[in-house]
Amino acid sequence: MKVRARNLKGKEKMKYLDTLYTSIETLKTREEVKNFLRNLLTESERIMLGRRLIIAQMLLDGKTYAEIMDELKVGIDTINRVHQWLDDENGGYEKAITGIGKIFKGRRKVSDYYDSSMFGQLKRRYPLHFLLFNIFDELNKKK
16 A cells, blocks of 8 residues: 555654664665665666766756756656755755765776677686786776
């Protein structure tokens, strides 16, 4: 049975939200957070939340609604809702987006980790056959 937030009493709502927030607070590593969210949310819910964070990042970077709509294929209502949350006094979005930006800058691009070419697929499938290539690739990444 679906529960509507507006139909809950204050104490009941606080109990549910406190349980959620405390559960998240107990998680220490990225892997723990990832596993928790995988168990708690459906894939589409996780994607939806990720897209909202990307929309917030784009808004903070000064992108227009039209640019965001074109790039992410989202509606104006979604962008507007995220924009309203950004204007909220709590600052939750800004803090998260700032933290994400710092982490992403320290990471390599996905393409640095994964070569999707046919040759790259062969190298992953038969690593010993391509041992010298793999060694040279690793040395080049460190430069």
